[in-house]
Amino acid sequence: MNNIKLKIKDKIHFKINDKTKSYIDKLMLSIKNNLDLILFLIIIYVKVMHYGKQISPDYFYAKVDRPIIASILILVSFFTLFKQSRRIKLLFTLDILISLILIADIVYFRYYKDVITVSAVKNVKLLTGVSASVKSLINVKDFLYLIDIVFLAPIIKKFKVANNNKKMFLRKACMFMATLLIGVVMDTQSVYAVSKEQPTLISSMSDRVYLTKMIGNINFHAIDAYNFVSTSIKNSSKLSTAREQEIKDFLAKNNESTGTNFTGTAEGKNLIMIQVEALQGFVINQKINGQEITPNLNRWVNKSMYFDNYFYQVAGGNTSDAEFMSNNSLYPAESGAAYYSYSGNTYSSLAKELKEKQYNTAAFHANNEGFWNRNVMYPVQGFDKFYGQHSFNIDENVGLGLSDKSFLNQSLDKLKTLKQPYYSFLVTLSSHYPYDDTKGYGDFNVGEYEGTLLGNYLKGIHYTDQQLGTFLDKLEKEKILDNSIVVLYGDHFAIPKDNEQELYKFEKINNATDYDWVKNQKVPMFIHFPGDENKGVNHTYSSQMDLYPTLANMFNLPRQYMLGKDILNGNSGKVVFRNGSFTNGKVFYVSWTNTYYDVKTGEKIPETEALKAEKEQYLKELQYSDDILNHNLIKTFKGK
Numbered sequence: 143m144n145n146i147k148l149k150i151k152d153k154i155h156f157k158i159n160d161k162t163k164s165y166i167d168k169l170m171l172s173i174k175n176n177l178d179l180i181l182f183l184i185i186i187y188v189k190v191m192h193y194g195k196q197i198s199p200d201y202f203y204a205k206v207d208r209p210i211i212a213s214i215l216i217l218v219s220f221f222t223l224f225k226q227s228r229r230i231k232l233l234f235t236l237d238i239l240i241s242l243i244l245i246a247d248i249v250y251f252r253y254y255k256d257v258i259t260v261s262a263v264k265n266v267k268l269l270t271g272v273s274a275s276v277k278s279l280i281n282v283k284d285f286l287y288l289i290d291i292v293f294l295a296p297i298i299k300k301f302k303v304a305n306n307n308k309k310m311f312l313r314k315a316c317m318f319m320a321t322l323l324i325g326v327v328m329d330t331q332s333v334y335a336v337s338k339e340q341p342t343l344i345s346s347m348s349d350r351v352y353l354t355k356m357i358g359n360i361n362f363h364a365i366d367a368y369n370f371v372s373t374s375i376k377n378s379s380k381l382s383t384a385r386e387q388e389i390k391d392f393l394a395k396n397n398e399s400t401g402t403n404f405t406g407t408a409e410g411k412n413l414i415m416i417q418v419e420a421l422q423g424f425v426i427n428q429k430i431n432g433q434e435i436t437p438n439l440n441r442w443v444n445k446s447m448y449f450d451n452y453f454y455q456v457a458g459g460n461t462s463d464a465e466f467m468s469n470n471s472l473y474p475a476e477s478g479a480a481y482y483s484y485s486g487n488t489y490s491s492l493a494k495e496l497k498e499k500q501y502n503t504a505a506f507h508a509n510n511e512g513f514w515n516r517n518v519m520y521p522v523q524g525f526d527k528f529y530g531q532h533s534f535n536i537d538e539n540v541g542l543g544l545s546d547k548s549f550l551n552q553s554l555d556k557l558k559t560l561k562q563p564y565y566s567f568l569v570t571l572s573s574h575y576p577y578d579d580t581k582g583y584g585d586f587n588v589g590e591y592e593g594t595l596l597g598n599y600l601k602g603i604h605y606t607d608q609q610l611g612t613f614l615d616k617l618e619k620e621k622i623l624d625n626s627i628v629v630l631y632g633d634h635f636a637i638p639k640d641n642e643q644e645l646y647k648f649e650k651i652n653n654a655t656d657y658d659w660v661k662n663q664k665v666p667m668f669i670h671f672p673g674d675e676n677k678g679v680n681h682t683y684s685s686q687m688d689l690y691p692t693l694a695n696m697f698n699l700p701r702q703y704m705l706g707k708d709i710l711n712g713n714s715g716k717v718v719f720r721n722g723s724f725t726n727g728k729v730f731y732v733s734w735t736n737t738y739y740d741v742k743t744g745e746k747i748p749e750t751e752a753l754k755a756e757k758e759q760y761l762k763e764l765q766y767s768d769d770i771l772n773h774n775l776i777k778t779f780k781g782k
């Protein structure tokens with residue numbers, strides 16, 4: 143009996159062993175058949191992770207391995223379709239290519255604290271710093287990215303490729319589908335998570351290092367390449383002659399002189415333009431607990447021509463949109479940031495036109511140079527010099543980076559070295575959302591707002607006001623203002639829609655409507671003339687789109703491609719927002735509810751034929767702006 147039992151056991155054991163063995167054999171064969179793919183996945187994963195750790199030793203997004211693996215799987219999937227002999231060579235070449243990109247990225251990061259984009263490569267001649275010092279930026283360790291290539295080359299030569307059998311095609315197709323699907327699903331999940339956390343980050347590419355930290359280097363370059371190609375296609379596709387003519391006619395009409403007030407009054411003078419981070423209109427001439435929030439700006443507002451109905455119109459490009467509009471009088475991009483998507487275009491920017499008049503032009507902003515693609519866009523817009531993070535001694539941080547105090551002090555020293563006449567464009571940083579870095583400005587008493595976003599903002603903007611005051615006073619004392627025009631304005635809102643109730647409470651607005659929201663989306667803007675001339679308040683409804691035409695008239699610059707208006711001539715109160723909302727100073731149209739409000743009473747009013755036509759006209763103008771950007775029309779028009 144026992145014997146029989148043993149025999150049966152043996153048989154089963156033998157059978158299992160047989161089966162396991164055949165499975166193991168199959169598995170081994172399958173591993174051997176795909177060894178190149180597996181190895182590629184591991185090698186590239188290690189390299190991309192290593193790069194990620196180098197750009198962010200302090201913080202590395204914990205789940206980044208997921209999008210990194212996903213992106214490599216997508217790459218790998220296409221190679222499953224090739225014969226192994228062919229595939230090995232292709233994967234090897236791709237390994238070399240990715241390694242070189244990683245080396246370039248790491249070298250670029252060392253200088254710019256940023257990730258390379260196609261447009262940066264295209265504009266490499268314009269990039270200051272990195273092109274001049276590539277040698278000194280390269281580290282011997284960087285070549286470790288190529289170490290596997292040295293070892294793999296001889297192995298690949300000797301590697302025996304497994305035999306292909308007839309079933310191969312079907313198997314290949316299944317493998318391709320499976321790998322691609324897994325990669326795409328995993329990648330989509332990661333990209334979706336990023337778009338949930340920061341909705342505009344992917345389209346605007348404002349902070350590329352952060353984005354790369356979240357989705358990995360391969361995904362970043364894939365998105366960037368896709369964006370570049372799609373913009374290039376739009377750029378090269380031709381508009382119909384009729385449409386081109388229509389835009390040309392509109393521009394000609396829109397750029398006609400509307401009067402001679404202030405024409406040429408600033409010619410030959412320096413221009414010092416200061417864009418202030420998150421300076422929103424409601425703080426001007428306001429007090430909290432009996433103290434002025436912005437005592438210095440209030441003082442300078444009184445010494446200047448002050449525009450108290452000046453709106454910001456930024457869209458997906460936020461700060462960079464404010465810069466873009468103020469320097470070009472073109473609307474922000476339909477989606478994303480023009481500073482990123484249209485950095486390959488030709489512009490007739492303020493700096494460019496002033497340069498034609500022998501001005502020296504310089505931009506100052508102490509954040510890393512690649513943020514908002516400034517290192518590309520400043521030269522494109524005609525700035526000879528860009529004093530970015532590398533040009534400043536980062537000796538004190540408040541908020542996002544160098545404190546406004548130190549930034550403005552150091553900028554003043556640099557400004558004094560510029561040959562006159564000059565155009566200096568300064569962009570501040572400290573008063574950046576979420577305004578919770580109280581190191582520099584903790585002692586301003588905001589009473590009941592203590593600990594709230596609005597309270598923190600009041601402290602933050604009070605701090606920046608102090609620094610701006612000191613800067614402007616110094617300019618005056620050192621007689622720089624005798625021969626300079628100073629323009630100061632806020633880039634965009636400070637209080638986001640999420641915190642609107644805090645704003646309404648501060649403004650003592652009960653039962654707020656959309657109109658209460660939109661009418662608060664103003665930023666201060668003033669133009670200071672030598673000797674405090676022309677001081678006073680100008681109530682014209684105006685916007686960031688109007689700054690360049692206004693300055694063009696004052697500095698006698700050609701006005702050909704601007705979509706805004708000269709605020710000091712004519713009586714138009716037109717302000718058009720990127721989402722199609724608009725105001726003309728009498729009526730305010732809110733596009734997201736399709737509602738018109740009477741500016742004087744704040745009451746809703748019905749749409750009239752005239753208002754409808756006006757609305758449609760403004761939508762048309764936004765499309766003209768899009769066409770100008772998408773088809774690089776300024777280049778076309780200039781060429782003709």
Ligand code: GP9
Binds near residue numbers: 459461462510513
């Ligand atoms: C970054 C700074 C802030 O350099 O300009 O940009 P924002 O986040 O306000 O658009």
Ligand code: MN
Binds near residue numbers: 420460634
């Ligand atoms: Mn900003």
